Amino acid sequence: MAPIVATLLMHMPDEQAFWCLVVICQKYLICYYSPGLEGIKSDSKLFGRLLKLYFPQISKHLIKNGADDSLLYMLCEWFTCIYCRSLPWNIVLRILDMFFCEGVKVLFKVGLLY
Structure with missing residues (x-):
């Protein structure tokens, strides 16, 4: 959560950043930060299906090389930080704008195009 908090601050x-983080955690990234990471695990499976649907060759390549399980680790970095640690600053700010307007689907769109 630290990269998101830093960006908000x-x-x-401070107070607006706090309440904004509360909304992000309770409305958008539900169960992403829970001990079992249930939210990110289910979204990882969904992302894998979307990857298979839109980019079947990449999906086959990942499965062939045993890297399909690494989607969870990749998405933890991308989704839980809303790309704050992975992309250039100007792109991160645009993603955050879109995220607050459209919701979690933006994370999937960026992930598929990134």
């Missing part, structure tokens, strides 16, 4: 007062 750079753009709003």
Whole structure:
């Protein structure tokens, strides 16, 4: 959560950043930060199906090389931080704008295009 908090604190007062983080955790990234990571696990499976649907060759390559299980680790980095640690700053800010307007589906769209 630290990269998200840092980003929020750079753009709003402390109290607003806190409540914004509460909304992110309770409305958008439900169960992402729970001890069992249930939210990210289910979204990892969904992302794998989307990858198979839209990019079947990449999906086959990952499965062939035994890397399909690594989607969970990749998505933990991308989704739980909302790409704050993975992409250039100007792109991260645009993703956050889209995330607050459209919701979690933006994370999947960016992941498929990234």
